[in-house]
Amino acid sequence: MDKLKSTALTELHRTLGAKMVPFAGYEMPLQYKGLLDEHHAVRNNSGMFDVSHMGEFLVQGKDALGFLQKVTSNDVSKLSPGKIQYSCMPNAEHGIVDDLLVYCLDVNKYMLVVNASNIDKDWSWLQSYASNFDVQMENNSDSISLLAVQGPKVAELLQSLTEVNLGDMTYYTFQRAPFAGVEDVIISATGYTGAGGFEIYLPNEAAEQVWNAISALGVPPAGLAARDTLRLEKGFCLYGNDINDTTHPLEAGLGWITKFTKEFIQSDSLLVQKEEGLKRRLVGFGMIDRGIPRQHYPIVDKDDAIIGEVTSGTQSPSLNRAIGMGYVHIDHSKAGSEIFIQVRGKSLKAVVEKIPFVQ
Amino acid sequence: MNIPSDLKYSKEHEWVRVEGEHAVIGISDFAQGELGDIVFVEVETEGDSLDTDAVFGSIEAVKTVSDLFMPLSGEIVEFNTEIEANPEWVNSDPYGKGWIIKVKMSDASQLDALMDASAYGDLVGA
Numbered sequence: 001m002d003k004l005k006s007t008a009l010t011e012l013h014r015t016l017g018a019k020m021v022p023f024a025g026y027e028m029p030l031q032y033k034g035l036l037d038e039h040h041a042v043r044n045n046s047g048m049f050d051v052s053h054m055g056e057f058l059v060q061g062k063d064a065l066g067f068l069q070k071v072t073s074n075d076v077s078k079l080s081p082g083k084i085q086y087s088c089m090p091n092a093e094h095g096i097v098d099d100l101l102v103y104c105l106d107v108n109k110y111m112l113v114v115n116a117s118n119i120d121k122d123w124s125w126l127q128s129y130a131s132n133f134d135v136q137m138e139n140n141s142d143s144i145s146l147l148a149v150q151g152p153k154v155a156e157l158l159q160s161l162t163e164v165n166l167g168d169m170t171y172y173t174f175q176r177a178p179f180a181g182v183e184d185v186i187i188s189a190t191g192y193t194g195a196g197g198f199e200i201y202l203p204n205e206a207a208e209q210v211w212n213a214i215s216a217l218g219v220p221p222a223g224l225a226a227r228d229t230l231r232l233e234k235g236f237c238l239y240g241n242d243i244n245d246t247t248h249p250l251e252a253g254l255g256w257i258t259k260f261t262k263e264f265i266q267s268d269s270l271l272v273q274k275e276e277g278l279k280r281r282l283v284g285f286g287m288i289d290r291g292i293p294r295q296h297y298p299i300v301d302k303d304d305a306i307i308g309e310v311t312s313g314t315q316s317p318s319l320n321r322a323i324g325m326g327y328v329h330i331d332h333s334k335a336g337s338e339i340f341i342q343v344r345g346k347s348l349k350a351v352v353e354k355i356p357f358v359q
Numbered sequence: 360m361n362i363p364s365d366l367k368y369s370k371e372h373e374w375v376r377v378e379g380e381h382a383v384i385g386i387s388d389f390a391q392g393e394l395g396d397i398v399f400v401e402v403e404t405e406g407d408s409l410d411t412d413a414v415f416g417s418i419e420a421v422k423t424v425s426d427l428f429m430p431l432s433g434e435i436v437e438f439n440t441e442i443e444a445n446p447e448w449v450n451s452d453p454y455g456k457g458w459i460i461k462v463k464m465s466d467a468s469q470l471d472a473l474m475d476a477s478a479y480g481d482l483v484g485a
Contacts, residue, residue, distance in 0.1 A: 031395065034395065034396055034450075035395050035396050035421050035422065036396045036421070225395065225421070225422055228422075229421060290399070290401075291419075292398070292399075292419045292424065294424065314421055314422070315398040315399075315419070315421050317396075317421065344417065344424075
């Protein structure tokens with residue numbers, strides 16, 4: 001096995017007493033004091049995640065817009081400098097190469113933020129299409145650090161570190177400005193927790209200085225375990241769990257970022273499938289019987305016939321009940337449908353719910 | 360890490376406290392730390408007689424689930440139902456209020472096969 005990569009903050013996490021685990025080829029903090037404390041801190045107040053493992057690609061050149069229109073499903077022409085878009089890269093077999101954020105840095109200059117586990121795959125995939133376009137790509141993943149400072153109190157807490165009016169920034173916009181004494185930082189009103197807050201992109205050399213400046217304002221560290229429970233409460237897809245190379249963007253509920261008003265990889269055949277009707281759907285569900293759903297547990301109907309599979313599940317710390325997501329046959333996908341989750345040999349009752357679970 | 364010297368330990372990270380012919384069983388401080396925040400403990404074997412290493416229940420943390428194994432054989436005479444309502448006690452007080460079951464031992468000599476605190480400390484790298 002390859003040696004695990006570290007981020008610019010790995011040693012700092014150890015000093016803070018984090019439990020470190022391998023994740024997507026990186027050694028990352030799973031938790032510090034404890035998942036529940038960290039989860040509640042972010043949902044109700046503030047918390048800071050080191051997510052420097054995420055990948056960043058710069059795409060620029062005369063055809064940058066045309067290239068991204070081809071390889072991503074959302075309509076990149078809607079972006080203007082300072083705006084961000086959630087999107088996905090469909091593959092040639094009706095699956096998903098990755099989900100990503102597209103930042104419009106300037107006209108025909110974009111930053112793509114991709115999942116750590118997919119950096120190499122995404123890079124090769126994009127390269128294979130880039131040759132037909134006048135674009136230059138740079139993989140800056142190893143030189144950029146990313147701090148996700150999340151929670152409803154974050155705008156207020158971080159205000160002293162920048163002249164940008166954080167409270168005025170709208171969701172899915174960013175600004176480049178000095179932050180905590182570092183010259184050119186991307187301050188992005190995004191995140192994977194649904195709790196509000198910002199993601200801060202900065203050079204590795206400045207990561208520790210900025211982490212410490214934010215910590216000094218009373219923002220506690222939070223680990224990947226809390227990041228997962230926070231995202232699941234909001235029904236956000238996790239690549240590798242809820243979506244992957246074989247999941248259909250529309251079945252995954254990503255129709256809202258799949259724009260058939262433009263041409264992209266597999267757009268014609270995805271549209272045909274949309275019109276013919278989907279076979280299965282990614283849904284959220286809540287447990288009625290006591291038990292916690294976990295990835296790969298079978299989903300069955302009342303006669304124990306298999307109708308799907310759990311892709312993510314947890315005890316929701318905010319709701320104090322068990323929730324999950326999974327693919328089910330389209331006939332069982334309406335909110336209110338009664339389904340059963342097989343938990344260690346027992347069929348436990350659950351009900352399909354609208355997501356997000358937590359408003 | 361807390362490893363009380365008056366208890367016996369299994370390789371599956373259960374601890375055993377002898378009370379006459381009974382053994383009180385829970386999971387070690389190391390085990391609760393590895394599991395993380397525990398959200399429920401399921402034991403449906405009260406009244407059953409089980410062999411060593413048999414699964415007597417399961418313990419669910421937010422992120423993971425783990426089976427619970429009998430460190431010795433006997434009849435499960437009591438389940439600590441208070442931890443159904445307060446599963447976090449298994450994290451905060453694993454050797455006290457977080458105890459899980461009480462077993463009537465079928466063969467007390469099985470205790471000799473368990474580790475003492477020093478051997479268990481070596482196992483978990485304490």
